[in-house]
Amino acid sequence: MIFTDEHIIEAAGKTRVVVRDGRVVEVGSPLIGHCPLAKKFKSPVVSMSQDEIRKNIEERISSFGMCTRKRCVISGDDFVLFGASELLSSALLSKIIDCAVIACDGAGTVIAKNPELIQGIGGKMSGLVKTCPYEEVIKNIESNEGFVPFKEDASIDPFGGVEKALELGFSKIAVTVASSHEAEKIRQKYPETVIVAVHTTGAEREDAVRFTENSDIISACASSFLREIAGPKALVQGGSSVPVYAMTENGKKIVLSKIQKTKMQVLLKGEILPFTSGKDPSPLI
Known part of the structure; x- marks a missing residue:
């Protein structure tokens, strides 16, 4: 092919x-x-x-x-405090999870157990819809404690990635999803999985409800419905202009673990959620 x-x-x-x-x-x-x-x-x-x-x-x-084919997949630099890759890298270091299922250009679905691999792949790239396999990128991932389960076509399959991670013996798995249906499917079949909703701009109301009910962490991006529906139910909110909501105790643990590990100054404040600084993306959709 x-x-x-x-x-x-x-x-x-x-x-x-x-x-x-x-x-x-x-x-x-x-x-x-x-x-x-x-x-x-x-x-x-x-x-x-x-x-x-x-x-x-x-x-x-x-x-x-x-x-x-020259894709660099390793990084130790944070871009944003509460980015998905930053949170999952920290969660791996804290042993809250033992791997993360993410997507990488040139490889598709990746099972990563190296925090620098998670950050190198996701820290500067998001919203991957389609990619193709590069042998060089796949080898680079595999030499840095990563697994590429769908090498032939570089498919982006979070549900399949979770299944493969379980087959490999991982038990504390996190996965990023951009589809509310995918989040629901994973939650129903593998309820212990940590689900991180990303790339949610434009989510419809029903998507926001589904993300809220099935995610541990949600990046609200420029979604008005997630601010309306997920925000009031969040246990913790990270950031204000582009908020990240911890919806479960596992999600809360991951966000607080990141705060504990960061060298950045952090303001902690009791507040009714969602909180906004008035500097949201615009328009919210």
Whole structure:
């Protein structure tokens, strides 16, 4: 079977971006006009213009080989305090989990038991929709305590990744999901799994309900419904402009563990949730 050298990412503002042969060949229209997190990127996206988004993706390709055979998969640097990869890396170091099922360009589903592998893959890349397998990237992952269960087609399959992790003998598994149906499916079959909902901008009301009922941690991104539905039920909120909600005791433990390990200054405050700084992405959708 022949695989096209193509990667599809939903980048800043959930903009559809297509990369082929290491080049950005398509940039769609963003769903939102402003994101405080995107302004902090190494190549910042301030106005959500297609040109800025293209330059941001091109910077990622040149700096760490995203969507190429030269993909760097190891990093020890935090980008944001409560990012999914930062939280899962910390949870692994604290032995709250023993692996994380995540997605990587050039490999698809990855089972990672190395915190620097989790951060190297997820810290600077999110919203992966489709990818293709690169032998070089897969070997790099495997040499850094990672497993790639679907090497042939680099499929992105969180449920299948959890099943493979269990087969490999892992028992405290975390997984990132961008689909509320996937979260529900995993929760029903494998209720002990730590489920982290990511890339949720544009989630419909029913998706927000499903994420709320089936996730341990939720990144609210630019979702108005998650702020409305998940926010009041959260046990802990991390961040304010792009809030991360801990919905369960496991989720709370992971967020507090990250606070314990960080060298950053942190404000802790009793507050009715959800809390907003008034600097949310806009518009919330």
